[in-house]
């Protein structure tokens with residue numbers, strides 16, 4: 001089953017558009033992990049197991065693992081755990097890769113073969129040849145930055161080219177020219193709901209990964225209204241800190257599950 005098929009099946013069968021972000025920061029871990037050498041893996045495993053039933057996808061952010069000695073091995077084991085225990089939930093590796101083709105080939109191997117991710121986030125700035133090694137894994141997903149959630153997204157992504165903002169050129173080019181195998185998706189920040197509406201109209205039913213709710217201030221109702229497809233799906237609405245650190249006490253995993261369930265229910269009220 002391809003990434004897109006797995007995602008669409010998950011949307012339907014689990015009735016959830018929640019993407020659980022895995023951004024483990026040891027400084028925010030509950031006290032029980034203080035002397036745990038395997039804390040990155042163990043904390044994320046507990047969160048994954050508690051929230052899987054509410055997740056349409058998991059999104060580990062590679063920086064939170066690569067910043068630590070042995071962190072990438074922990075990430076590898078974590079994705080293997082998800083693939084073994086929660087095989088219906090796709091994994092999007094948030095790595096925002098983009099480089100010349102020969103180097104991109106190595107990054108694609110890292111994401112899909114070493115880490116076993118179903119999809120990876122990519123920066124389209126270097127053009128199609130930089131994306132091609134990822135696109136060639138046509139059973140996996142390529143999730144391209146289109147309009148990001150941060151305030152600086154405006155600096156370049158909204159610059160006008162031939163009268164249209166750059167992010168619209170990106171959306172159109174990826175939908176019309178890069179998506180020949182139907183394995184593309186886009187990142188659109190929840191903090192830019194009007195731009196989300198424009199992008200949805202440009203790309204049809206293409207899946208959109210939406211970071212930026214919660215700590216970054218994005219509004220769930222606006223995201224769902226402006227981003228959903230005709231069948232009420234089409235979105236992977238990410239929450240990382242809002243789920244991971246719902247409680248830093250002993251009941252951290254239950255609190256994370258409660259936060260994921262509440263987010264699912266809030267989203268579903270607007271679908």
Ligand SMILES: O=c1ccn([C@@H]2O[C@H](COP(=O)(O)O)[C@@H](O)[C@H]2O)c(=O)[nH]1
Pocket residue numbers: 021023061094147148149150187188189211212213214215216238239240241242
């Ligand atoms: O435009 C973007 C692209 C990626 N991200 C990533 O999503 C999560 C957001 O975390 P929260 O704690 O839910 O704010 C994080 O991994 C970012 O690297 C993004 O925020 N915006």
